[in-house]
Amino acid sequence: MAVAIPEKLADLLTYDKKAFANLALTLRDSTPQVTPVWFDYDGEHIIVNSARGRVKDRVLSRKPAVAMAISDPADPYRYVQIRGRVVDVTEDGARDMIDHLSEKYLGKPYPFYQGETRVTYRIVPEHVSAME
16 A cells, blocks of 8 residues: 655655655665666656666566665755555556656656666555655
8 A cells, every 4th residue: 555755745756856766675685785766756656767687677576675765956864765665567658758757857868778678667655754
């Protein structure tokens, strides 16, 4: 069941705020991996995108549990922490999603595309804590 993002911090997840999500995963050897990622939020899911075969893809295909921290670019002491799980993985529309995310963060379509197969993950927040 999805948990609501605190209203006072909901702006961190908007398209206009260019905050990065620091996505934490657990590797096969049980060690942690943290990667800053572009993300979107549809009001229910955190949406991230990667390419097939990358570390994120391999880990999320095996173990859908994630944690992330999203800090305000203007005040890094203002942040939201989210733990959740991947509830949808799809290649459908994933190329369009990386362009959408690139428009948010770079102001132009994704310039690094090299023919890889893109994949989109929808993450449902199950536990949220925050610092205002």
